[in-house]
Amino acid sequence: MATDIRIDYYPTHEQEGIKFRRGHVLPFGATMVPNGINFSIYSSEAIDCTLVLFERGESAPFAEIRFPEEFRTGNVYSMIVFDLDYERLEYGYRMDGPFNPEKGHRFDKNIILSDPYAKAIGGRDTWLAKPNWDDIYPYRSRLVFEDFDWENDHPLETPIEDLVIYEMHVRGFTQHPSSEVKNPGTFAAIRSKIAYLKELGINCVELMPIYEFDEWENSKENPVTGGLIVNFWGYSTVNFFSPKAGYAATGKFGMQVDELKTLIKELHKNGIEVMLDVVFNHTAEGDHRGHTISFRGIDNKTYYMLTPEGYYFNFSGTGNTLNCNNPVVRNMVLDCLRYWAADYHIDGFRFDLAAILGRDQNGAPLSNPPLLESLAHDPILAKCKLVAEAWDAGGLYQVGSFPAYGRWAEWNGKYRDGIRKFLKGDDGLVGKMAQLVQGSPDLYYYRGPTASINFIACHDGFTLYDLFAYNEKHNIANGENNNDGGNDNDSWNHGVEGETEDVGINQLRHRQIKNALSILMVSQGVPMILSGDEMGVTKFGNNNTYCHDNELNWTDWGLLKKNADIYNFARHILRFRRAHPVLRSATHFQHRDYVGSGFPDISFHGTQAWKPDYSDSSKCLAFMLDGAHAKNGSIKDDMIYVAMNTYWDALYYELPVLSAGRNWYLAVNTSMPSGEDIFEIGKEPILSEQGRFLVGGRSTVILVGK
Secondary structure, three states: OOOOOOHHHOOOEEEOOEEEEEOOOOOOEEEEEOOEEEEEEEOOOOOEEEEEEEEOOOOOOOEEEEOOHHHEEOOEEEEEEEOOOOOOEEEEEEEEOOEEHHHOEEOOOOOOEOOOOOOEEEOOOOOOOOOOOOOOOOOEEEOOOOOOOOOOOOOOOOOHHHOOEEEEOHHHHHOOHHHOOOOOOOHHHHHOOHHHHHHHOOOEEEEOOOEEEOOOOOOEEOOOOOOEEOOOOOOOEEEEEEEOHHHOOOHHHOOHHHHHHHHHHHHHHOOOEEEEEEOOOOOOOOOOOOOOOOHHHHHHHHHEOEOOOOOEOOOOOOOOOEOOOOHHHHHHHHHHHHHHHHHOOOOEEEEOOHHHHHEOOOOOEOOOOHHHHHHHHOOOOOOOEEEEOOEOOOOOEOOOOOOOOOOOEEEOHHHHHHHHHHHHOOOOOHHHHHHHOOOOHHHHOOOOHHHEEEOOOOOOOOOHHHHOOOOOOOOHHHOOOOOOOOOOOOOOOOOOOOOOOOHHHHHHHHHHHHHHHHHHHHOOOEEEEEOOHHHOOOOOOOOOOOOOOOOOOOOOOOHHHHOHHHHHHHHHHHHHHHHOHHHOOOOOOOOOOOOOOOOOOEEEEOOEOOEOOOOOOOOEEEEEEOHHHHHHHOOOOOEEEEEEEOOOOOEEEEOOOOOOOOOEEEEEEOOOOOOOOEOOOOOOOEOOOOOEEEEOOOEEEEEEEO
16 A cells, blocks of 8 residues: 555665765755655766765765766766664765866866765864865765754844844854853853843844854964964855855864854844855865865856866955856856755854855856845845855945845945044044945935945954054965055054053043943944954954954953953943933934934034034044934934034034923043943933033043933
8 A cells, every 4th residue: 555655765776785866956966855855966067976975974985876878868977875873974975077267178087076065074073173185075964963952943033234243263263261251262151141141132143153163274374373274254155055064163063063053042132133254256275276076077167157268267365256147057056045044043144255146157247237236125134134255356336335125235435534634633534434324325325324334443444442553564474575454444553553561542442442432322323342352352563364363353251351341332322222222223314303303313513512523633523312313203312512623632523502491411531540431321420510511531421312
């Protein structure tokens, strides 16, 4: 009575005791089916394909099964293999075809290739464990059993204007001994710091690359310490579907998928979204001198942008450029992000060097990039945040002009640059500041302030502390003669390069950090801070620490005590933003009173009320937000007045007159010592003089009108 058994349960072929049959072409990758595993892989130019099967960790395969020609459908090879132990299995492919680089072909059947759709990669299971350099298959594709219990978890869908994003490196966040966590440097260790993140006021962590990468790929000697230089940041993907095993305490047991999902579930329980920094602009295979891992040996011409001579276009600055607007690659990117959104409950994605994703296969910018449009309209990604780093290493700079399709936000590099210059005291920036604090309507007039991800420091460049402690980069330890990293930092050391015992300089540096945090948190748009900036982390002037697995990248938690004033200020200024919805608008200001409150939604001022000074020499700007217009008038909030003074001396600011019965209260004054620089919500002291306020030199003052 087995008449209802599906015919594809039955093998049709056998080789040395292994049974198999023609498979399903979709989905790509390895998928568990009744009694077996379906393998499916694309190649348009291969003339032959062989499935290679290993017992986990074994040096030699236990079987190699050539795909019969009749198993190929179009350009897809598919096969079901029966009776495999999926928990002990590792697999790869050999692709045969022409090796003719001038024509774009680099097939080599002697190399075993990773599956681009593998859900886990073995071979790099423990961070910095020395690999077996003689391994014939170092990046091993594995299967993942879908048995994780998510309970009731789902993406949080927090309105983007309400986010405070915290850019974090998984290993760097807890690896320092001062973190005092179990299993430092792992997904599990981050769970130990969730209470800290909540106390700080973070509701979104943006994880720097967590896809599988090889920390050994460019290992060389640190010329300063003699230690090892590694790929620490991870911006060289080996596989887009697999989490980094070396970031998991359980990676050596192959449990990195469950460990990461557990972290995401716990973060969600605490109201914290998870955004991934994804790198689709290039891969770990490098340029023509690089090694073959996967894409190059499967279909080089499809996966990479190639010059007419067969070399790799290098718009990423790292050797190769993924050919993202090829339909096959485009579908892989979509499949990948859908997988992370659906199977890992990821809330959003930040796309590294995203301008590349808008180039055609010859590198020319497209007017209507199909990948970006597809991502914007994808039904599975419909609630995910999509954030572009809207430039690339090939000179394409699209801040304010990135193809958005009503969905995309951008890292606003112009916000970063403008705020830095203003805080430094450069001339001619008051008008620019008026745009930046509004969410840059000059850039995003039709997209709203939520298109602007505001930041002043990120992983790439100086930390916030170093921004005010160094005039020049100090990257000697990178081994590139200090030639790497950006030169246009808009930084200022305040008189001494690097660390100093000068009390006055250190006080001024701390004040500048507080100024930066204040402006960031009262600006419309979406604020992002670099992990550790809330406690004054330093990288000692290195603005490109991509290659250091040491104190340059490990968060020193001892700074919480050393720089307690910075941390205390950061924690309270984040609360201030959260307490005032007028700071978090999803639409641009209209510069008029449309609720009948007697005040416009926003107004600008100088040292004289209602008279902003936009002259080149001006270093003073104040603005006032009318709480009656919060969230387009749907919520009532206090009046907020912000006075910024980057002049070196104190100046009196005339205050706007409030409506009858209201008074000004002091919320923030960065020129005051800790304990008097910021006040708890509801405990702000009333001003003794309501008509004017003395704003200290290089200081920021925030008042609440209620």
